Amino acid sequence: MREKKIRYFFHSQEIAPYIFVLPFIISVVLFFIYPVVDIFRLSFYKTEGIGLSKYVGFENYKNLLTDQHFLTALWNNTRYTFWTLLILIPLPIIVAVFLNNKNIPFRTFFRSALFIPALTSIVVAGVIFRLIFADTDTALMNQFVHLFGIKTQKWLFGRHTAMFVMVLVATWRWLGVNVVYFLSGLQSIPDELYEAAEIDGANSIQKFFKITLPMLRPVTIYVLTISIYGGYAMFAESYIFWQNHSPGDIGLTMVGYLYSQSFEMFNMGYAAAIGVCLIILVFVINILQLKIFGLFREE
Amino acid sequence: MVKSNTIRIIGIISIFLFLIIISITTLLPLIFLVIASFKPAIELFRFGLSFNIDISKLTLKNYEFIFSREGSRFTTWFFNSIKITVVYVIISLFFSSMVGYALGVYHFKGKRILFYMVLFTMMLPIELLILPLYKEMVYFKLIDTCGGVILPFAVSPMAVFFFRQYASTLPKELMDSARIDGCSEYRIYFQIMMPLMLPAIGAMVILLGMNSWNSFIWPLIVLRSEEKFTLPIGLSALLTPYGNDYETLIAGSVVSILPVLILFIFNQRAFISGLTLGGIKG
Numbered sequence: 370m371r372e373k374k375i376r377y378f379f380h381s382q383e384i385a386p387y388i389f390v391l392p393f394i395i396s397v398v399l400f401f402i403y404p405v406v407d408i409f410r411l412s413f414y415k416t417e418g419i420g421l422s423k424y425v426g427f428e429n430y431k432n433l434l435t436d437q438h439f440l441t442a443l444w445n446n447t448r449y450t451f452w453t454l455l456i457l458i459p460l461p462i463i464v465a466v467f468l469n470n471k472n473i474p475f476r477t478f479f480r481s482a483l484f485i486p487a488l489t490s491i492v493v494a495g496v497i498f499r500l501i502f503a504d505t506d507t508a509l510m511n512q513f514v515h516l517f518g519i520k521t522q523k524w525l526f527g528r529h530t531a532m533f534v535m536v537l538v539a540t541w542r543w544l545g546v547n548v549v550y551f552l553s554g555l556q557s558i559p560d561e562l563y564e565a566a567e568i569d570g571a572n573s574i575q576k577f578f579k580i581t582l583p584m585l586r587p588v589t590i591y592v593l594t595i596s597i598y599g600g601y602a603m604f605a606e607s608y609i610f611w612q613n614h615s616p617g618d619i620g621l622t623m624v625g626y627l628y629s630q631s632f633e634m635f636n637m638g639y640a641a642a643i644g645v646c647l648i649i650l651v652f653v654i655n656i657l658q659l660k661i662f663g664l665f666r667e668e
Numbered sequence: 669m670v671k672s673n674t675i676r677i678i679g680i681i682s683i684f685l686f687l688i689i690i691s692i693t694t695l696l697p698l699i700f701l702v703i704a705s706f707k708p709a710i711e712l713f714r715f716g717l718s719f720n721i722d723i724s725k726l727t728l729k730n731y732e733f734i735f736s737r738e739g740s741r742f743t744t745w746f747f748n749s750i751k752i753t754v755v756y757v758i759i760s761l762f763f764s765s766m767v768g769y770a771l772g773v774y775h776f777k778g779k780r781i782l783f784y785m786v787l788f789t790m791m792l793p794i795e796l797l798i799l800p801l802y803k804e805m806v807y808f809k810l811i812d813t814c815g816g817v818i819l820p821f822a823v824s825p826m827a828v829f830f831f832r833q834y835a836s837t838l839p840k841e842l843m844d845s846a847r848i849d850g851c852s853e854y855r856i857y858f859q860i861m862m863p864l865m866l867p868a869i870g871a872m873v874i875l876l877g878m879n880s881w882n883s884f885i886w887p888l889i890v891l892r893s894e895e896k897f898t899l900p901i902g903l904s905a906l907l908t909p910y911g912n913d914y915e916t917l918i919a920g921s922v923v924s925i926l927p928v929l930i931l932f933i934f935n936q937r938a939f940i941s942g943l944t945l946g947g948i949k950g
Contacts, residue, residue, distance in 0.1 A: 385853030389770030390782055392763040396823035401789050404800035411800070464690065467683045474684070481936065482691035485698065488928045490882035492900040493921045495907060497697045500704070509700065541694065546943065553944040594791070602793035605884050609907060624795045624885075631799045632889065640799050647796045655791050 405648070411641035422638065429642035439643065441618045442626045445532075449622075450600025452536045457547055457596060458589065464544070465551035466581060480552070483545035494538050495609030499525070502534050525610055531619045535606050547592055554588030555581070594658050598651045604628065623647055698925075705730055705919045730919035742920050744895055745902035748814075749924075752887075752898055753880040756818045760876050761869060763823045768831020769857060769865070773840060783832070789825040795885055802889055816890040817883075817898070827872050830942065834868035835861070871942035874935055878928050899924045 378384060412429055414422040433439050464483070468476050486494070501509040502524035511521045524530045562580050571579065604624035607613070611620045613629050623643060631640035706726040734742040770776075771783055794801075801820050802811075810816030838861060846856045862869075887898050897905065903924065906917045932939055 380852045380854075382847075382853060383776070386770045386774035386776040386779075388854075389766045389774075389857070393767040393782065393786070393823050393828060396763075396820075397785055397789060399804070400801060400820040401792075401797070404797045404804065407800040407803065408797065464687070467687060470680070470683065472680050473687065477936075479687045479691050481932075483694050484939075485929065485932070486694060488878065488882075488932055489698075489925050490900045491884050492904045492907070493701075493925060496903065496917055496921045497701050499907065501697060501700070541697065544694065549940055549943055553940075598791070598793055602795040604795055608888075609904060612908065624798075627796075627799065628889075631802070637799065644796050644799055648792070651792060651796065 408641045408644045408648070411638055412645045414638040414641075416635060416637045416639075425638070429639050430646075432639070433642055433646065438618060438621060438626055439623075442621045442623045445618075445621055446601050446603060446623050448532060449535060449539075449603055450597060452532070453539045453543075453600050454593065454596055456536065456540050457543055458592060460540075461544055461547035461551050461592075462582075462585065462589075465548050465555055466577065468548065468552060469555045480545070480548065483548055485545070486542045487546045489542070491542075491605040492609060494542055495606075498534060498538050498541075499610060526616055526619075528617070528619045531610070531615070534610070535603075535620065538606055539603075550588050550592055551585060554585045558584045590658060594655060597654050601647065601650060701918065702922055705922045709733075709915050730915040731923075733915045734919050734923070739916055741894065741902065742916050742923075745897050745899045745920075746923070748897060749881060749899040752814055752817055753877055755814065756822070756880045757873055757877050759818065759822045760824050760827060761872060764827035764872070765831045765862065765865060765869060766857070767823060768828045768833075769835045769861060771828070771832040772835025773838065773843065773861070786825045786828050786832070790829060794821070798885065798889055801886075805890060811890060812892040812896055813890075814896075817887050820886070824876060827876060830872060831865065831868055834865055838864055870935070871938040874931055874938045875942035877931070878939075881924075881928055 379388065413424060413426060415425045415428065416422050467473065468479055473479075503511075504521065504523040504526070505511065506515075506521050510524060514520075514522065522530060524534055558581065562584070563576055566576050566580060602624055603622050607615065607620040607622050607625050608628075613621075613625050613633075615621060624647070627640050627643040627647070630636045630643065703721060703726075706728070708725055708727055708729065711722075711725065733739045771779060771786070805811050805816045805820075808816075808819075810819065842860055842864075843856055846860055851860075882900060883898075884900050884904070887901050888904070891897055891901055894902070894905070899920070903917060903920055906913050906920075
């Protein structure tokens with residue numbers, strides 16, 4: 370009798386959905402909510418020796434404000450985010466508009482060619498770009514600039530050239546993905562809008578600014594959001610070039626600093642404070658996007 | 669009229685040329701990598717990637733090396749990657765599709781909160797939580813294991829979101845008629861609704877598989893010993909300034925792209941739909 374009741378309980382239509390979502394609840398509590406709480410808690414402690422920790426209040430945060438490495442990392446991420454946004458939004462929009470033109474042959478080929486770098490892991494990108502931008506005279510990029518009479522550069526050792534290479538890797542890997550996003554946005558614009566504009570005598574440029582761009586707004590906001598947090602969470606690009614020890618911190622990022630503080634210096638509390646700053650930064654940006662643009666509003 | 673036609677043709681030709689140039693620029697780095705992988709190791713070490721290509725010197729030796737006994741660590745990493753990717757994709761599909769399905773077809777208390785939770789976890793990059801997650805893995809004794817790489821991401825919020833979108837379009841009349849026939853909710857899911865979600869599952873196999881195959885930061889933290897490394901971690905360990913294992917590095921990089929590339933060539937549609945449906949139609 371009791372067994373039957375239990376059986377009935379699990380099989381009822383009211384209970385079933387909760388059983389279905391149970392794995393997500395467990396996973397979110399264990400691998401999201403608890404870690405977020407833990408990182409906030411940790412950020413108020415100072416690690417002394419192995420496993421010993423002392424409550425220090427806001428000391429870690431105070432130290433961050435005067436920590437030259439942290440400020441450099443924050444500045445590097447900000448510059449990196451700025452450049453990736455400046456390139457990886459307008460360029461993909463233009464390419465997507467071109468690819469959406471039905472008179473252009475081989476459109477599938479172009480789309481695939483641009484997308485293929487996104488299939489490679491960051492490590493493969495690192496292998497390629499480290500060799501292309503090596504500091505020898507025979508490295509590809511140096512041979513290329515020699516054609517213009519520029520002498521051999523130590524690409525990965527200069528503040529500006531290092532940033533240039535990192536942004537270039539991002540452009541190479543993400544151009545095709547963003548093109549695909551914008552293409553899918555373009556395909557949802559009804560043709561009638563363009564036809565109506567044509568009857569009113571609008572030219573291509575007017576159609577682009579008055580119809581295409583406004584209609585792409587939701588996609589643009591989405592790409593903007595993921596690019597901003599992608600920019601601030603960037604770590605792998607820098608890691609593959611310098612293994613986290615770039616000369617003069619030219620490639621230091623916030624996640625990279627968090628990584629070295631926690632896994633090399635075992636300075637867990639301090640690393641946690643860096644993590645909290647990042648979480649708050651990303652959270653504020655996302656909430657602002659949600660508030661301003663109302664994206665992801667359900668139904 | 670004739671004049672505007674000429675302008676139109678010139679426009680199309682210049683767009684076409686622009687697209688050709690930009691595609692070639694994108695593909696060139698990969699083409700150079702493939703060419704370099706056929707160069708003898710000594711020449712590779714001295715010149716890296718370069719314009720100098722001596723066709724008579726090109727050789728398959730690097731590929732022979734990485735699959736040989738001396739180059740066996742490549743094979744180890746390769747099979748580690750395959751193992752982790754396959755296990756991850758199966759586990760993740762099972763759980764994520766179940767959750768997404770429930771969020772898509774049922775009405776129940778707390779559904780809205782759960783949905784916001786999905787969106788929220790989707791929007792927070794995992795890089796920020798590596799420290800507490802690492803501590804948890806130490807606690808669970810999962811450091812340097814496959815389980816440690818897979819477990820924290822077994823339920824993928826991105827996949828949940830995707831399956832939710834897909835499941836909400838499924839015909840609910842089927843569920844009702846199955847209920848009248850006395851089917852339990854679980855049988856309805858596994859025997860009736862899940863088969864209907866196969867296209868979505870296909871798209872997610874590819875996207876989750878690619879993410880797992882290429883994942884870098886988390887395996888870098890969890891995996892400690894060389895014989896446990898995945899391919900990206902193993903290759904990145906060779907990327908040191910003092911390393912000279914160029915055969916493994918370059919031929920290995922080429923081989924590491926191949927599985928995803930082959931999948932992409934045959935399933936472009938699944939890649940694209942997985943990417944865009946999960947992303948935009950919120």
